[in-house]
Amino acid sequence: xxxxxxxxxxxxxxxxxxxxxxxxxxxxxxxxxxxxxxxxxxxxxxxxxxxxxxxxxxxxxxxxxxxxxxxxxxxxxxxxxxxxxxxxxxxxxxxxxxxxxxxxxxxxxxxxxxxxxxxxxxxxxxxxxxxxxxxxxxxxxxxxxxxxxxxxxxxxxxxxxxxxxxxxxxxxxxxxxxxxxxxxxxxxxxxxxxxxxxxxxxxxxxxxxxxxxxxxxxxxxxxxx
Amino acid sequence: xxxxxxxxxxxxxxxxxxxxxxxxxxxxxxxxxxxxxxxxxxxxxxxxxxxxxxxxxxxxxxxxxxxxxxxxxxxxxxxxxxxxxxxxxxxxxxxxxxxxxxxxxxxxxxxxxxxxxxxxxxxxxxxxxxxxxxxxxxxxxxxxxxxxxxxxxxxxxxxxxxxxxxxxxxxxxxxxxxxxxxxxxxxxxxxxxxxxxxxxxxxxxxxxxxxxxxxxxxxxxxxxxxxxxxxxxxxxxxxxxxxxxxxxxxxxxxxxxxxxxxxxxxxxxxxxxxxxxxxxxxxxxxxxxxxxxxxxxxxxxxxxxxxxxxxxxxxxxxxxxxxxxxxxxxxxxxxxxxxxxxxxxxxxxxxxxxxxxxxxxxxxxxxxxxxxxxxxxxxxxxxxxxxxxxxxxxxxxxxxxxxxxxxxxxxxxxxxxxxx
Numbered sequence: 329x330x331x332x333x334x335x336x337x338x339x340x341x342x343x344x345x346x347x348x349x350x351x352x353x354x355x356x357x358x359x360x361x362x363x364x365x366x367x368x369x370x371x372x373x374x375x376x377x378x379x380x381x382x383x384x385x386x387x388x389x390x391x392x393x394x395x396x397x398x399x400x401x402x403x404x405x406x407x408x409x410x411x412x413x414x415x416x417x418x419x420x421x422x423x424x425x426x427x428x429x430x431x432x433x434x435x436x437x438x439x440x441x442x443x444x445x446x447x448x449x450x451x452x453x454x455x456x457x458x459x460x461x462x463x464x465x466x467x468x469x470x471x472x473x474x475x476x477x478x479x480x481x482x483x484x485x486x487x488x489x490x491x492x493x494x495x496x497x498x499x500x501x502x503x504x505x506x507x508x509x510x511x512x513x514x515x516x517x518x519x520x521x522x523x524x525x526x527x528x529x530x531x532x533x534x535x536x537x538x539x540x541x542x543x544x545x546x547x548x549x550x551x552x553x
Numbered sequence: 554x555x556x557x558x559x560x561x562x563x564x565x566x567x568x569x570x571x572x573x574x575x576x577x578x579x580x581x582x583x584x585x586x587x588x589x590x591x592x593x594x595x596x597x598x599x600x601x602x603x604x605x606x607x608x609x610x611x612x613x614x615x616x617x618x619x620x621x622x623x624x625x626x627x628x629x630x631x632x633x634x635x636x637x638x639x640x641x642x643x644x645x646x647x648x649x650x651x652x653x654x655x656x657x658x659x660x661x662x663x664x665x666x667x668x669x670x671x672x673x674x675x676x677x678x679x680x681x682x683x684x685x686x687x688x689x690x691x692x693x694x695x696x697x698x699x700x701x702x703x704x705x706x707x708x709x710x711x712x713x714x715x716x717x718x719x720x721x722x723x724x725x726x727x728x729x730x731x732x733x734x735x736x737x738x739x740x741x742x743x744x745x746x747x748x749x750x751x752x753x754x755x756x757x758x759x760x761x762x763x764x765x766x767x768x769x770x771x772x773x774x775x776x777x778x779x780x781x782x783x784x785x786x787x788x789x790x791x792x793x794x795x796x797x798x799x800x801x802x803x804x805x806x807x808x809x810x811x812x813x814x815x816x817x818x819x820x821x822x823x824x825x826x827x828x829x830x831x832x833x834x835x836x837x838x839x840x841x842x843x844x845x846x847x848x849x850x851x852x853x854x855x856x857x858x859x860x861x862x863x864x865x866x867x868x869x870x871x872x873x874x875x876x877x878x879x880x881x882x883x884x885x886x887x888x889x890x891x892x893x894x895x896x897x898x899x900x901x902x903x904x905x906x907x908x909x910x911x912x913x914x915x916x917x918x919x920x921x922x923x924x925x926x927x928x929x930x931x932x933x934x935x936x937x938x939x940x941x942x943x944x945x946x947x948x949x950x951x952x953x954x955x956x957x958x959x960x961x962x963x964x965x966x967x968x969x970x971x972x973x
Contacts, residue, residue: 339784343791408779430783430817433790481855496794500814508852519859544800545807546793 329444330354332373334364334390335406336383340429344377347433348440350495361385368394373402375443377436378423380407380414388414391421400424402443406431432501434492441491457490458537458552471534481506482527485520489540489550499547524548556715557707564703568696576692580685587679588657592640595659598623598674603663606670613670618645623674633662633669645675655680717741721750728757730764772827775820782820786813822943825883826930829950834877842872842881842973843906849885850904857893863901864893870908874973876955884951887944888913888969894944895967910972921963928959945969 331353335341341357348355356371358364361384368376368390376394380387387405394400400422407414408429415426424443427436445453445464455462461470467483469476478486484506489497499517506520528540541549554562602623606612618624628636638661644653655678662671712719717739724736736757738750792798793806828834850857850864857864874881892902892915900916928949931942948971952959958972 337780337784339788340780343784343787346791347787408776408783429779430786433787496790498790498793498810500811507855519855522859523855543793544803546803546810 329374330356330372331375331377331440332356332358332364332367332371333377334358334382334387335377335379336360336381337379343433344436347436351437353440359383361390364390365393368399372399374447375402375404375440377440378403378405380405380418388417388421391418391423395422402447404439404443432498432504434488434495434497434501435505437495438488438491438505455487455490457493457550460490460536460538462487462490471531471536474534476530476534478527478530481523482530485523486527486550489548490538493538493550494552496543496549497547502547557711560711561700561704561707565700568699568703572692572696572699576688580688583688584679584681584684588640591657591676591678592659595640595657595674595676598676599659599661599672602672602674603665606663606665613665618673618675622676623672625670625672628662628669628671630669633664633671636660636662636671642678643675647677654678714743717743717746717750721746721753725753730760735761768827768830771823775824775827778816778820782813782817786810786817789813819943822947826943826947826950829880829947829954832954834880834954837875837877839873840876840878840881842874842885842911843868845881846885846889846904846906846911849882849889853889853893857902860893860896861899862893862896865901865903867903867905869905872906872908872911872973874955880951880954884948884971885911887948888971891944891948891969892967901966910970912968912970914966914968917967922961922967924961927961 329352331348333341333344333348333355335344335357336359338359341359345355345357356367356373358367361382364378364382364387378387378390382390387407391400391403391405394403401424403423404425404427405414405418405423406427406429407418418426424446425439427439442464445455453464455464459472461473462468464487467480467487469478469483469486485502488502488505499520503517503520506523524540524542531538531540537553538550539553541551543549602612602625606625613625613627615621616624616626638659641658641660642655643658645656645658646652647654656675657678659674660671661674662669664670720739721736724738728734728736736754738754741747741750789806789810793803793810798806846866850866854864888911889902889904892913895917896902896915897917901914902916903912903914905912905914928945930946948969949959951957952971955973960970960972962968
């Protein structure tokens with residue numbers, strides 16, 4: 329999988345690149361409008377992370393060029409300007425997704441994986457994680473080919489953790505992803521724990537080869553058992 | 554008190570004092586002149602009587618006034634020598650008036666044929682009380698006339714003169730800094746008003762400029778903060794993924810992350826407020842408040858359950874509002890979030906939806922909060938490390954955008970009402 333990160337801010341770019349490389353993607357970068365334009369003309373990418381505010385021009389202009397070449401598939405706009413206008417424009421121009429800065433790396437992975445999944449595997453596709461099998465469309469989980477009943481939130485939590493397997497998922501990233509953005513002002517994210525507890529029990533009962541670890545004060549991590 | 558009435562009142566008081574003093578002076582000088590003239594007349598008559606007495610001695614026997622206006626009686630030489638002419642005011646019976654009326658009486662002595670006679674000459678006087686009465690009524694009429702004239706003058710002329718001033722006042726009353734519409738002033742020939750207009754126009758322009766630049770400064774600052782915040786959070790997350798960190802360091806990391814996230818939320822809320830104020834949410838659709846509320850309450854159900862809160866929705870009627878769907882979502886979300894966050898374990902949140910209002914009641918601290926401040930930014934009744942203090946400010950901003958009214962009151966519970 330080849331990913332192009334178009335981002336002018338070095339700190340931001342490094343974080344994204346490092347984090348994506350951990351997932352074994354081939355990551356290339358472009359630091360301004362012209363290098364991005366050049367790379368987009370010459371190479372093909374599975375996923376493009378596109379910053380809107382770039383030196384030399386707007387990321388939306390790049391998106392327009394991609395649209396003309398019919399190559400907008402797999403574009404995720406990453407913008408500090410969390411503006412509805414940009415979002416609507418970007419999505420109308422064919423971008424797959426819109427991610428507002430600041431974001432959690434876990435959320436970036438979830439979005440990238442979702443784009444890649446939609447792009448590469450048409451129709452039914454399963455995510456396999458040891459003896460776990462997940463159907464993202466039908467929202468179903470099988471352990472050892474046996475269906476496990478999960479409620480909506482349990483499924484979302486599990487799916488998010490599986491997407492970020494072996495990575496530490498910040499509890500606020502998890503809360504925002506599963507419970508929505510507006511959960512952000514919650515007293516604490518401790519209420520997540522009850523869903524995690526149920527999920528752990530179900531994974532244990534079905535002898536799933538995965539477990540959820542709590543990382544002190546920060547969040548959770550799904551690891552092989 | 555209005556400026557017009559104010560000047561009128563002053564004029565009335567000043568006139569009252571001036572006219573009273575003036576009336577007093579006028580009265581005494583008038584009286585003085587009358588006495589002077591009467592005394593002259595008496596003096597003349599005295600001369601005539603003495604002359605007549607010289608020719609006709611029968612006159613000397615006329616002891617009482619009767620039909621004439623003089624009386625003569627003989628007196629002792631010793632008395633006569635010490636006698637000086639006196640003018641006195643006295644009363645005398647008047648046939649026509651059938652009562653005692655004031656008269657001016659001259660007492661004098663004269664010598665005729667070696668004998669001394671005392672002569673009294675009287676003439677009818679002005680009746681002072683009548684004069685005063687007359688004068689008082691005239692003055693009263695004058696005063697009333699003057700006051701009415703002044704009021705009319707004030708109302709018609711001054712109103713016209715002060716028109717630019719009142720126009721300016723009207724404009725200033727409507728002026729809102731955040732609307733940044735300059736005021737329009739009336740052209741005037743009065744230097745002071747022109748100066749006032751110019752000064753205020755300049756002042757407002759400076760204020761609008763300062764407000765706009767400050768607003769865009771904060772807005773830009775918030776935007777610019779996003780990237781460094783994103784980098785910091787992502788770097789710390791990367792650090793946390795490093796498994797070698799001991800728990801003590803993870804604790805520090807967790808605390809740093811929590812605070813960065815709090816900063817992020819704060820920043821996001823600020824940006825949202827700016828967007829609401831800049832009316833960046835234009836598109837309006839009919840929004841079903843009932844369904845929206847149910848959805849949001851279900852989103853918060855885990856949180857409510859965790860805090861052991863009872864959340865109920867009572868739908869008295871169907872509430873449909875024409876507004877931006879995102880704005881409606883944020884309005885209800887912030888209302889409910891506020892009720893859940895500022896609550897106590899085992900408490901409750903009761904939501905009632907009427908045709909044109911939504912009422913959110915919640916338990917919490919057992920004392921009323923400051924109604925004035927509750928909707929203002931960064932005013933938090935209870936110190937909280939996770940709340941941004943902007944939730945109700947966002948509610949207020951959205952309500953303001955759509956001209957909804959917001960109200961808070963305390964009745965054993967906190968009650969917030971939004972009237973659509």
